[in-house]
Amino acid sequence: MGNWLLIRSLIKKLLFFTGLALFFLFTVNSHIKSTGEAHRLKPEDNFKAQTAIVLGAYVSPQGQLCDMLVDRVQTAVDLYKSGKVEKLLMTGDHGSTTYDEVNHMRLYAEKLGIPTEDIFMDHAGFSTYDSMVRAVEVFCVQSAVIVTQEFHLPRATYIARSLGMEARGVAADRHLYRGVEYNEAREILARNKDFVNVHLFQPEPKFLGPAISITGDGRQTHDQ
Template identity: 50%
Template sequence: MRFLRRLLLGALLLGVAVLCSAIVIDRHVSNTASDFIVRPEEAPSSDAILVLGASVRANGQVSDMLGDRLDTALELYNAKRAPKFLVSGDHGSVDYDETGTMKRYLTEHKVPARNIFMDHAGFSTYESMYRAKHIFDVKKVIIVTQSYHLKRAVYVARSLGIDAYGVAADKSGYQNMEKFKAREFLARNKDFVYARILRPKPAILGDKVPITGDGRSTAKP
């Protein structure tokens, strides 16, 4: 009986230690990135505006969340904060294409195709940032996503050696935000380990496509 009590106490103490560590990491990620979250008018001149993917509708239209990201990115582009877009998202199947949908939205808003680079293998925030550095040779970037997600994205990018700044795209309210925020706590811990300790390579890499070139080279045939 005494052994069982000790075992339960040990498990409880371990659980408390893990939870405390997770909270510390969450606050570290948030606080470290906060200094680099800026208003649109404060965004520095950069190599590119990186728009992170979000869900697209079955009819090929952008979701409200993704539409707000793209509209915010367009405002930065029209203010000449960066000459290129890097749209990074999930295009892992023929039937689901976040990057193509984002590019179509931008070209409909009069952005030349040569200024839009497509990262078809941005399956996660970490992979998007890793590929931005190692495939697209991005050195300075403005990241656009909603505020709940932005600090993690900026933290990962800066941990990987990109001079990254973030602009929030919170133009409206969104469904399921409490669920997104709860998941973000776990995601910050995971990406802290990835970006600061493990540095795993993404599932897909490929040849370099420098952001200084022509974005049309990134279109899938």
């Protein structure tokens, strides 16, 4: 009888803390989604910012951008050509000589007609959090339009605004993508992780470095 009472007590505690964790998980998720939606723009809206921050995604060994990344770069190029941003900041993973997102993003934007001096590259954007911290601390970005897919946009915008950037977002969904359900589910955990990062741990990015103002010449960030 005593063992059963102990087991029942442990089950109640487990259920209580599980419920509490789920409540926190979905409350934070809802908060970040609603905040991101409140600062979302349409490309045709009237606005102006220093730069479009283009978040990286998979690039093949041959240098082919995945569909999501093609759409992000094309959306940012359209914003530049319409005069709504003055620079493009390509941020992604260039952590080794064998994998390079940002140079291929830059080359694609140049192919679409963007002057090379107006393209900045963040070679150490290894996560959304790192990209936003580095945008503020390294590239001195004060105002930006963040360009990524709709599922990713609320988290990126939330992080940027929490760091003091005047950030808004434009969704770059121009195709139907594979794995939409997986991406949405993954974002619930990612939003909670970055909520804790922003408001509690505030970790430093993997790399920082000297300031390179987004108002200058982007070629100083080019390595090729």
